[in-house]
Amino acid sequence: MLLPRNDSTNGWSRIIPSRTPNAALTEDREADWVVVGAGLAGLAAARRLAENRPGETVVLLEADRVGEGAQGRNSGFAIDAPHNVGSSMAELEAAHSHLRLARAAIAYLARQVKEHNISCDWRVDGKFHAAVSKSGIDTVLRPTLKTLETMGEAHEWLEGKALHDRLGFTHFAAGIYTPGTVLLNPAALCHGLADSLPANVTLYEKTPVTGVSHKNGIEVQTPQGKVKAGKLIFTVNGWINQFGYYRKHTIPLAAHASLTRQLTPEEQKKLGGLNSWGLTPANAFVGITMRRTPDQRILIRQNMAYEPKLSVSDEARARAREGHQILFDERFPMLKGVTMEHTWTGFICLSRNGVPGFGQLAPDVYSSVIHQGVGLTKATIGGMLVADLACGVENPLLNDIQSLGEPQALPSLPFVDVGIKARLNWELWAHRAEA
């Protein structure tokens, strides 16, 4: 069974005060609920179960430390307005569902951040969705613009100097600014969420689940103890196939990101532009997601590869870091000598049709998994809603999430790996002008 094996280089957790993790499970115990995986979905599911059923016990099991998985390694964009939406009525309908779900996720997170005073650089800075080439503008930005107009969503179209003045550099030809995206430090957010869980939730860290038995009720095995529970929720994202579910539905990708050292006041002046911004590229595979963080670092997220073994070597990470430095130097000639201070890898799980694995899997077993590259909102709302579903709580957002459908299965092995790699290579080639 594949278990999570994170590198220890996550920049987001290295630039904040260190957190003492909760103890591992070292005994057998019973609970009303067991949630497996304490990422964004698991943290939201456990909290919501506790809110729905204050008299019941919830055990949350995490293989690593909270904030060391993808939940704390992402680029920190909690995105509301969908981009890359098609123009059919069905796609627009789905876009409205995505929007309602994303906004509810942001509101749920915002409430925790405020109530528990979570210090995670939470800023409603919005984001720029930008393109380099004419084809990127015509095939991605203009359709997005049309969608935003049809949906009546606030936005600003920025070309040339108008965009460069905001960002401080000139690489992109045009962009669409939408104001609702929240930018944050994801590791700090997850630390705060974990440390403010309700009293009837017990979180065990460094506790990988190594098996689940359904013989006499649900029994979850870990290296040093078992949990017997009434109901089980899987929130393990791309590891769900290790438990026998969605075996032909997951596309695991390794994604690399780097943070530079902090810019000096002189370098900040040379760069100019806004002092905090976030930018998503017209093509997420080819292009670079970038941020200027409130503590004045530049984030580069670039380079995605199909990684079914869910691990990446130090050599591959070193190559990614070199690549990030080259891309940074090309885009920011005014920042000569600014180097990458942290480079890390995280794992994203896609499905073929972009739909999450949400719902009931078996009697008393539920899941919210496969949250694509937008899990800050999708996993949060998925976790919250799967708890409502399992508790029988009525919530109109359940219609939205269920209307998205089911993840589409991949074609049968043995060609699947070749097919996915070929498709990724095609994306890279077809959209190379967006690099």
Ligand SMILES: Cc1cc2nc3c(=O)[nH]c(=O)nc-3n(C[C@H](O)[C@H](O)[C@H](O)COP(=O)(O)OP(=O)(O)OC[C@H]3O[C@@H](n4cnc5c(N)ncnc54)[C@H](O)[C@@H]3O)c2cc1C
């Ligand atoms: C570099 C990068 C940049 C990204 N940028 C963004 C972004 O800007 N915005 C955005 O919204 N999304 C972004 N994402 C995607 C986002 O991080 C994920 O979609 C999100 O983390 C999914 O949340 P989750 O809770 O479903 O899964 P995860 O965060 O992957 O959490 C699942 C947890 O389950 C645990 N687990 C797995 N197996 C077991 C087991 N056997 N026993 C116990 N625990 C187990 C894992 O350790 C993990 O902590 C990015 C991802 C990466 C890697």
